[in-house]
Amino acid sequence: MEDIYDVIILGAGPAGLSAGIYASRAKLKTLILNEGTIGGQVILTHEIANYPGVETTNGFQLINIMKKQAKDFGCIIKANLTVKGINLSSKIKEIETDSGDIYKAKTIILATGGKPRYLNIPGEDEFKGRGVSYCATCDGEFFTGKEVVVVGGGNSAIEESVSLAKYAGKITIVHQFDHFQALPYYVEMAKKNPKIHFRMNSELREISGESSVKLVKIENLSNNHLSELNTDGIFVFIGYVANIEGLKNLVEINSKGEIIVDHNMKTNVEGVYAAGDCIAKRYRQVTTAVADGTIAALSVSDYLMNQNYIN
Amino acid sequence: MLITNLNHVESADQHKKILEENENIMICCGRMGPMCLPVYDVMDELQDTYKHVKFFDMDFDSADAHVIKSAPECSGFMGLPFTMYYKNGKVVKATTSIQNMQQVSSILDEQFGKPE
Numbered sequence: 001m002e003d004i005y006d007v008i009i010l011g012a013g014p015a016g017l018s019a020g021i022y023a024s025r026a027k028l029k030t031l032i033l034n035e036g037t038i039g040g041q042v043i044l045t046h047e048i049a050n051y052p053g054v055e056t057t058n059g060f061q062l063i064n065i066m067k068k069q070a071k072d073f074g075c076i077i078k079a080n081l082t083v084k085g086i087n088l089s090s091k092i093k094e095i096e097t098d099s100g101d102i103y104k105a106k107t108i109i110l111a112t113g114g115k116p117r118y119l120n121i122p123g124e125d126e127f128k129g130r131g132v133s134y135c136a137t138c139d140g141e142f143f144t145g146k147e148v149v150v151v152g153g154g155n156s157a158i159e160e161s162v163s164l165a166k167y168a169g170k171i172t173i174v175h176q177f178d179h180f181q182a183l184p185y186y187v188e189m190a191k192k193n194p195k196i197h198f199r200m201n202s203e204l205r206e207i208s209g210e211s212s213v214k215l216v217k218i219e220n221l222s223n224n225h226l227s228e229l230n231t232d233g234i235f236v237f238i239g240y241v242a243n244i245e246g247l248k249n250l251v252e253i254n255s256k257g258e259i260i261v262d263h264n265m266k267t268n269v270e271g272v273y274a275a276g277d278c279i280a281k282r283y284r285q286v287t288t289a290v291a292d293g294t295i296a297a298l299s300v301s302d303y304l305m306n307q308n309y310i311n
Numbered sequence: 312m313l314i315t316n317l318n319h320v321e322s323a324d325q326h327k328k329i330l331e332e333n334e335n336i337m338i339c340c341g342r343m344g345p346m347c348l349p350v351y352d353v354m355d356e357l358q359d360t361y362k363h364v365k366f367f368d369m370d371f372d373s374a375d376a377h378v379i380k381s382a383p384e385c386s387g388f389m390g391l392p393f394t395m396y397y398k399n400g401k402v403v404k405a406t407t408s409i410q411n412m413q414q415v416s417s418i419l420d421e422q423f424g425k426p427e
Contacts, residue, residue, distance in 0.1 A: 036349060036411070037348060037349040037352040037353070038352060039348075039352075043348050058343070060314060060343060060348060061314065079352070079356060080352070080353055080356045080411075080412040081412075082413075128390065128407075128408050128409070129388060129389060129390030129406070129407030129408025129409075130387060130388070130389055130390070130407065131389055132390075133346075133389070133390050133408070134345070134346065135344055135345050135346050135391075137344060138341075138342060138344040138345065138346050138347070138390070138391045139346075139389060139390050139391060142388075142389040142390070143389070211387050212387055212389060233389065
């Protein structure tokens with residue numbers, strides 16, 4: 001007999017795991033497929049102090065418990081795979097992975113989360129770990145006394161610049177706008193630090209070097225002038241984007257690249273639901289992702305009941 | 312202190328012993344940080360498949376982590392984690408910063424052979 005799941009959940013962050021817990025506890029045959037690390041962005045959080053009912057913990061521990069809960073209720077989790085194809089249009093949905101496996105389900109919950117935005121410029125990938133970094137806390141000490149460029153203008157970029165100033169000799173913040181999105185408090189701290197310099201209205205165009213980063217090309221967006229800056233490292237903090245690769249023509253998506261859902265987490269496609277950071281919403285917290293996942297799983301359960309799929 | 316599902320290398324002596332007693336070894340030396348956790352997770356996933364390889368992690372901030380940090384193969388590395396691949400006690404590959412499942416699998420296949 002063909003193996004058809006009641007629900008396949010794409011993504012194993014807080015939204016996906018919560019959906020997995022609720023769906024499998026409701027005795028739905030549940031499979032979670034995850035492209036990267038189980039836990040999504042939250043495992044990178046060093047301290048979570050505002051998750052109700054849980055005293056201060058970290059993202060890794062919280063996710064490990066969620067994962068165990070889901071598995072204990074019978075949820076199957078397959079991680080670190082690559083989704084090659086998604087068919088949501090037929091009554092039985094299909095997910096194909098790069099290993100050639102095809103998983104079928106009556107319903108789908110899209111909980112693909114968000115991912116850090118990359119620069120996508122020449123040299124970025126080549127010099128990753130050899131000057132290009134996405135974590136000042138991790139790699140800051142390798143740049144002691146050196147000159148670095150920080151890209152971005154939000155809270156992370158400014159906060160991390162101040163943190164990097166403990167190590168680096170000189171920091172140049174390159175930001176595409178003429179003002180920062182970061183809270184004024186952080187901006188003031190950065191402006192007061194003599195090691196931190198600013199290049200506004202500017203974007204990086206190329207990273208080059210030999211065994212490590214030596215030079216960046218920066219474009220001034222107000223006059224399109226291209227200049228070069230000698231540097232030992234580049235720290236990139238330019239926000240997050242919803243993970244909707246492969247979903248663009250399958251479900252309704254807004255101009256920001258977020259999946260549109262109703263209050264039951266239902267998309268415009270029958271039997272397809274979405275939850276967490278990939279959906280259009282204002283607040284992105286672990287708690288809101290957990291709530292989204294819960295609602296999506298309960299909606300799936302209700303849908304399957306109404307379709308007479310289950311008794 | 313690393314909180315992972317991997318076995319930990321906790322001292323230089325243990326590191327030496329592991330290298331002496333095992334043919335194929337992967338050690339990820341890092342912290343509980345955003346670039347390191349995905350690598351630990353990939354290793355955890357691969358442990359069951361690559362039974363001919365021993366997987367370990369090591370705390371980058373432990374005093375004995377010099378056995379990896381000061382290895383010539385890590386010269387010029389500027390991003391955590393430092394990941395080492397050893398065959399018969401010798402370093403055959405070293406990588407810096409985050410690596411995904413495909414990158415790690417590819418190195419394991421190339422250096423130690425595909426799983427049966």
